């Protein structure tokens with residue numbers, strides 16, 4: 001397989017979106033690197049960045065340029081090697097300028113799908129609706145008769161896309177995590193119909209992009225969302241249960257704190273749902289609910305959506321309000337759906353009462369960030385969960401139930417044939433969600 005040749009003409013559809021822009025950057029930088037290799041000097045590298053939204057495409061160009069500058073400045077020494085046989089470019093500044101111009105000139109932004117005619121690899125990152133994806137792929141298969149299609153769908157079965165768009169097995173799930181240039185994980189989802197050569201190319205591209213590849217079977221939600229959605233549903237159900245005694249705002253705060261501090265995760269479950277977007281959570285729930293024999297629609301999510309509280313990010317990356325309101329990434333208030341307004345945190349008032357109701361964290365507690373690179377991480381995790389197992393506080397009880405539910409979800413993903421093995425589940429949660437430990441573990445049994 002001549003992978004460099006396949007990478008000479010690539011298209012990203014939905015290129016100006018959250019995921020599409022990161023995928024575009026990642027590919028354009030790799031294509032720029034390839035274009036500098038002596039064996040590729042005669043080749044033209046071109047990435048058609050297709051999106052319906054012309055304004056967002058303008059933003060994509062700015063984003064690609066700004067990020068290419070950052071990459072070039074960070075890797076100036078490595079770049080010098082790539083430019084070794086260009087005596088005309090001597091100063092770092094000249095090399096950086098050439099590299100940035102090269103990355104930018106590879107990206108051809110367009111609102112016309114027809115512009116990507118003849119592309120060899122097509123990455124799709126449009127809205128999470130199977131009907132729309134199938135319609136777009138039907139168009140693409142005529143425009144790019146030899147292309148292999150990599151869909152970034154978070155939950156739609158790949159076999160269904162193949163069937164509806166009649167792609168003849170030329171499609172595979174290539175599920176980047178957000179943001180694609182930073183996140184190492186790519187879940188690879190091969191449908192029964194996916195051709196061997198498509199799977200081979202997907203693996204080669206993933207390795208070329210220096211990603212950690214974890215295979216998942218073609219079951220709606222795959223491993224990542226298979227765990228995340230059910231884990232979220234547990235948190236939502238716990239909050240509803242606690243709300244009876246403590247009030248909704250207090251209950252959301254409790255579950256969020258427990259799932260962050262007691263479970264030692266990078267963020268609490270409600271903050272994570274806000275980050276992903278409450279509407280995106282709902283899209284994924286719906287797809288999974290439709291395809292799996294399991295009731296996965298949550299009434300609180302429905303209510304938040306009907307109230308227009310959606311989370312997600314502003315174009316500048318700042319967090320929009322959802323279950324919480326944020327300032328500079330920090331939670332400042334909690335949404336009260338009855339009053340339809342946010343209730344500010346009160347460290348001396350109701351927030352302190354929540355802390356008191358949960359009880360103290362285990363002695364010697366170190367947060368997620370402190371343990372991330374700690375050499376004694378395993379021992380620290382064991383001590384932390386041993387303490388939780390023996391505590392009789394509300395916080396410890398909620399944490400035990402949460403860890404146990406997370407483990408059940410992970411184990412079911414293996415037993416139901418979604419993941420290939422426990423390592424696959426643990427790998428997705430540790431590399432894609434930055435958990436310190438996989439859900440299938442011996443902690444807190």
Ligand SMILES: NC(=O)c1ccc[n+]([C@@H]2O[C@H](COP(=O)([O-])OP(=O)(O)OC[C@H]3O[C@@H](n4cnc5c(N)ncnc54)[C@H](O)[C@@H]3O)[C@@H](O)[C@H]2O)c1
Nearest residue numbers: 014016017018019020051052053125126128152153154178
């Ligand atoms: N956001 C995440 O965290 C995340 C993570 C992993 C996977 N995904 C998946 O990636 C895909 C995209 O998600 P997103 O969050 O980037 O969405 P987004 O809404 O930010 O971007 C979608 C882009 O597609 C464009 N678009 C829509 N229809 C189009 C069409 N017919 N032709 C061309 N462009 C079109 C839109 O203008 C928009 O720019 C979805 O399938 C989603 O499930 C998202």
